[in-house]
Amino acid sequence: MRKDAARNRELLIDAAREVFASRGIEASLDEIAKHAGLGVGTAYRHFYNKHELVAACAQQALDRVVEIAEQALRVEDPWQAIGGFFEGVLRLQAESRGLREVFLGDYDPDEVGQPRERLVAALSLLLARGQRAGVVREDAEPSDLGFLVLMLCSVTDVAGTIAPDMWQRYLPMVLDGLRPGGADFGGRALSAEEMADAIAAHKKELIRATHIPRPE
Amino acid sequence: MRKDAARNRELLIDAAREVFASRGIEASLDEIAKHAGLGVGTAYRHFYNKHELVAACAQQALDRVVEIAEQALRVEDPWQAIGGFFEGVLRLQAESRGLREVFLGDYDPDEVGQPRERLVAALSLLLARGQRAGVVREDAEPSDLGFLVLMLCSVTDVAGTIAPDMWQRYLPMVLDGLRPGGADFGGRALSAEEMADAIAAHKKELIRATHIPRPE
Amino acid sequence: MRKDAARNRELLIDAAREVFASRGIEASLDEIAKHAGLGVGTAYRHFYNKHELVAACAQQALDRVVEIAEQALRVEDPWQAIGGFFEGVLRLQAESRGLREVFLGDYDPDEVGQPRERLVAALSLLLARGQRAGVVREDAEPSDLGFLVLMLCSVTDVAGTIAPDMWQRYLPMVLDGLRPGGADFGGRALSAEEMADAIAAHKKELIRATHIPRPE
Amino acid sequence: MRKDAARNRELLIDAAREVFASRGIEASLDEIAKHAGLGVGTAYRHFYNKHELVAACAQQALDRVVEIAEQALRVEDPWQAIGGFFEGVLRLQAESRGLREVFLGDYDPDEVGQPRERLVAALSLLLARGQRAGVVREDAEPSDLGFLVLMLCSVTDVAGTIAPDMWQRYLPMVLDGLRPGGADFGGRALSAEEMADAIAAHKKELIRATHIPRPE
DNA sequence: TATGAATGAGAGTTCATTCAT
């Protein structure tokens, strides 16, 4: 029984991801449930409201990014590890359009705590290793990795079906910017907390697409 | 009366920009009209449907970007001209959040022909001047300017209210990438037509939020 | 000035008839006014509301039927006069579809008094002449002429574009029914007043399509 | 639940018939749903749009007419069978005003195929029996039965509440017209297909009141 | 527990009518 419930939850999240990708985030729950081969009612047994389903998708996306970051940590060469992280995320983004939208809007910072911390930890390590090895500039910070990968994501997002690999054109430039001797940064970086705040703020915008917060 | 009508059209577009910025693109026409101090019916006298109002906002945004590009052309120094263009666009984006969303979705390529051509023309000139002066790498293309500015826009978009000037941190890196001797590009650039296509395709995604094309 | 006003009134009624015929009675006043080459405001100078414009069309239709009846009276032969009346009305109906709808809904018995009386008078005379000449059965009444012509109108109405002359198939039968020795009538006839009442009642149904009676 | 759903479907059709009868076909779905004691949403669960609800009413009306025709076939005497058919339909029409409007506009010839065929079959049989027995003229055709009953319906339609039985006055005349030796027909009859076409064309007029076809 | 029917608020859109010019 428990197994079935868990299975249905997965089915719903997967269906949601697919339907959101093709129909946009304003797809109806009816359609998602049907796509999952379940009734709407079942969706409401697993998620308090549409918003929570979206959040679960975001969670899943975040999980995959964390995985990519942790995999990168297993790469011996510190510089290749960083490159691998970028490529991994971008490839994910290219295949599941809208990931960025969903990823950024991770919807409930309070509930996503742990994976986020794991992400920050992984990125910090990735960066520190590079800096220790002298292949990454000293003034780079973990949040820079976040913003730089985001920048490339937005290229993919717009280039879309026409040229889903467009990010590859700008990747060397971005990586080059991380090297020691790269152009001076034009301002200070965001701390991990600030970045979390920024994302949380940005999420509000996206959340409006799903409106209706918890009651009470 | 004509004057009042024109005034109301402006009022509506302004209201739409503001409401879209704060409530997202799925804000209702009722709300926009109210914000403009007008009745819904009036909105429909001026715009065939919601989609057309969004398109008008996009048009306006595009116009402003074109202006910025043309202003940049009047700057003597070719390199400063390019930097000025980047700064101008980013500053605009920072002040009117959501510009990117609306700008990219300029909604009817067929109807926006002329401004877009003016934009491409201006960017091409900007680039050519830089290349002739030897301050811009030879293999850069107009579409690169577009994507690079977009990348910085996305930073602003996410950093939002927390750090609306975050783009400044990455601007030097991006500009550095345009210099001769910058890191090799990782793939070919998009031609102006391809970029237009990509944007047009991307727009479809956004258009789903507004759907309902002209009838007949 | 007076001339212009009268001219515009005619223009509007004509436009209304045409637009109602092609677009149905739910056509908008805007469209009718545009078709007449005038502004909506002008329509409201001439007609208190949409309902009154419809009523004016009905009035005009009634006038034309009265004319047909009075023309028939000028035909020497009493039987041919009656046949001529039927043919005249049906031909009118065939060419301007929807006449029946508009005609029946003559909308304000109080205001249409005179033409209706002229119609009843003409029909009574038509009938009496036939009865006096012995070519029409004695128990026929003026309202019978009305219903019989209506029956044929409904055939035209449905046969529509496919076979606008379908009424001709059943005309002999109907006329035969008016002859002395025709099949016995199955019930009593309506008096002129009753028929007026029936039409007035029926009109209410049609009026609902135009709703909104005078205020107060 | 299935039972409840079916019940609600019936409730909606019944409510629609009643509301259409009293308020006209342009009654709002809100009103119909309320009359049925249901929410609008429920109406839309059962019928894709207003048009389909009207079509369902038409379907029901057609079904009842088919029943009447098939009942008539069970009457021994061929002539009385025909008279019974006329009386049955007219009585139905008298009690549910607007039947004619809704009946004629049976809205989707493709989907109503079977009942229509059953009707044509029944009418053909009715007629053939009469002709074989020598009580119906040889040149009468099934479509004649349709038009003749329609003619009487229009009388009822107009006479309305004032004299709902007015059709009885003209029934003998009409039946007499079907007898051998009745007045010559004034033109050819419509074939079953042509009549279907005429009705389908007429329906377009009515459909305008309901517009908006299925999407895609 | 799963289902899908029911609900109703809310969105986009139209149009009779009013009124400033």
Add this chain to the structure above:
DNA sequence: AATGAATGAACTCTCATTCAT
């Protein structure tokens, strides 16, 4: 007197959410 812009109530339809089965 004529115009057409402005208004807002009303209509059709959608969809997140609830609830009977």
